Amino acid sequence: VHRVEVTYDDVAVPKSPFRVGVAEGCDPSRVRAHGPGLEGGLVGKANRFTVETRGAGTGGLGLAIEGPSEAKMSCKDNKDGSCTVEYIPFTPGDYDVNITFGGHPIP
Incomplete structure (x- = not known):
């Protein structure tokens, strides 16, 4: 645990240091995939599904x-936190359709 005292004009800010929880920047469990594909x-036909990453943080989609x-x-990026x-x-x-987010499989 590292503690950092917050100061302003060389005066300690009251109630510092502050305890802040820090989590990973991505949460693959929040990614959803759905659709007929x-x-x-069907062979030789376009089969589609949607992957929604809204609320999952920052991560690469695989x-x-x-x-x-x-x-x-x-x-295709739908510009709304989802892709088709x-x-x-x-x-x-x-x-087998394998989908990962941030390098981890989605549920």
Whole structure:
């Protein structure tokens, strides 16, 4: 624990030092993903879902889709704390959609 005494004009500010809780700048548990593209998809068609990061702090959004073939993927920033993800798989099968925020998986 580091204590810093706050002064103004070399006079201690009353009630200092102040105890301040500091937390990580991002909270992946507050990120939400939803939409039909997370429930199923069609080969050769654009499948969409939304990722909402409002209230989750500062962090990089990571997206990966793994399956029997590579899937073409794009992400559009909606300028409201959310983005729309679109992916096109080329082979039928099961695909895993992995979403991270600040390097950690979202729930």
